[in-house]
Amino acid sequence: QSALTQPRSVSGSPGQSVTISCPGTSSDIGDYVSWYQQRPGKAPELMIYDVSKRPSGVPDRFSGSKSANTASLTISGLQAEDEADYYCCLYAGSSEWVFGGGTKLTVL
Amino acid sequence: QVQLVEAGGGVVQPGTSLRLSCTISGFTFSRYPMHWVRQAPGKGLEWVTVISFDGFNTYYADSAKGRFTISRDNSKNTLYLQMNSLKTEDTAVYYCARDISARLLPQGYFDLWGRGTLVTVSS
Numbered sequence: 001q002s003a004l005t006q007p008r009s010v011s012g013s014p015g016q017s018v019t020i021s022c023p024g025t026s027s028d029i030g031d032y033v034s035w036y037q038q039r040p041g042k043a044p045e046l047m048i049y050d051v052s053k054r055p056s057g058v059p060d061r062f063s064g065s066k067s068a069n070t071a072s073l074t075i076s077g078l079q080a081e082d083e084a085d086y087y088c089c090l091y092a093g094s095s096e097w098v099f100g101g102g103t104k105l106t107v108l
Numbered sequence: 109q110v111q112l113v114e115a116g117g118g119v120v121q122p123g124t125s126l127r128l129s130c131t132i133s134g135f136t137f138s139r140y141p142m143h144w145v146r147q148a149p150g151k152g153l154e155w156v157t158v159i160s161f162d163g164f165n166t167y168y169a170d171s172a173k174g175r176f177t178i179s180r181d182n183s184k185n186t187l188y189l190q191m192n193s194l195k196t197e198d199t200a201v202y203y204c205a206r207d208i209s210a211r212l213l214p215q216g217y218f219d220l221w222g223r224g225t226l227v228t229v230s231s
Contacts, residue, residue, distance in 0.1 A: 003152055034217050036153070043203060043221035044145075044153065055219060087153050089216060095158065095167035097216040099145075102152040 004088060004100035011106040012078045020103045022071040022088030032091035033071040035064055038102075039084045047086075048073060075105070083107045110134030110220060112204050117225030124194055130187040130204030130222055138162075138182035141207035141214035144189050146200035147224070154200070157189070158207065158214045171197075194229045201226050 004022055012018040024030070033051045036044040046055050048064035051071065061076045071090070075082055088100040116128040130142070144156040157168045157178040166178050177190040187204050202225055205218035 003154075032216060036218070038153075043223055044218070045221070046208075046217060046219045049208060049215075049217040049219075089153075089155070089218075091216055095165075095214065096169060097155040097158075099153040099155060 002098075004090060004098060006086075006088060006100040006103045008101075009104045009106065011108055012075075013108045014078050014080065016078050017074060017076045018078060018105065019075075020073045020086050020088075020105070022073070022090070022100050024069045024071070024090055025092075026069060029066055029069045029071050030091055033064065033066060034089045035062075035071075035073045036087045036089065037082075037084045038087065044087065078107050080107050112206070112220060112222035114202060114204055114222045114225035117202065117227045119228045119230060120194055121231055122194060122196055122229055125190070125192045126194060126227060128189040128191070128202055128204075128225055128227070130189075132185045132187065132206075135206075135220075137180075137185040137187075139210040141209060141212075142178075142180060142187045143205045143207060143214070143216075143218060144176075144178060144187075145203045145205050145218065145221075146198075147203070148197075148200045151200075155216070156202070158216075159187070160214065161211055191227070194227075196229050196231075199227060199229050 035048040038044040052064040092098045159178045206220040207214040208217040208219040209215045
């Protein structure tokens with residue numbers, strides 16, 4: 001499975017909102033969508049699962065959604081600490097998973 | 109305190125083998141499916157393999173099939189990754205990660221991660 005095509009980079013100013021897209025490889029992206037935040041030199045952290053659910057401790061500024069074959073992560077009220085790489089992950093079938101190529105978020 | 113601690117990484121030559129381990133503490137290891145995810149230097153994440161909570165079922169990415177073997181010892185709270193016939197493209201940080209689903213089929217949601225161990229395959 002090839003990495004999913006995420007935008008390489010997005011940027012926004014503090015307080016603004018940004019959306020990162022994750023296109024699937026079929027007409028329906030399915031319901032097994034998750035998003036991860038990875039700060040430099042750190043392990044990834046689960047931010048969203050089941051398309052739109054947030055694990056305990058993740059701020060509600062982070063939200064997930066999907067439309068047909070594209071999943072999206074929206075970060076509202078951008079803060080400097082949100083600057084990181086973000087990865088989507090989809091179920092590829094047959095108990096296999098595929099990550100997106102990653103999107104670097106810059107907070108201006 | 110929940111901890112996942114990988115070990116066993118290092119510098120090896122192409123064609124050789126290496127076994128990684130991931131020692132778990134702070135939760136009931138035997139209840140959860142476990143994954144290995146890797147990240148080549150400067151690159152994105154790549155899912156590698158998963159093992160069911162009881163160790164009976166394993167699945168692999170195409171890049172790992174036939175060369176890598178995931179296993180676990182629930183009595184030792186330890187996850188393993190045996191890597192054979194290593195290639196230069198296997199160079200990466202290898203993370204162990206817990207699946208969110210306790211005693212269910214893995215859902216591919218990685219809610220706990222170790223810090224990773226670096227494997228460098230080079231001649």
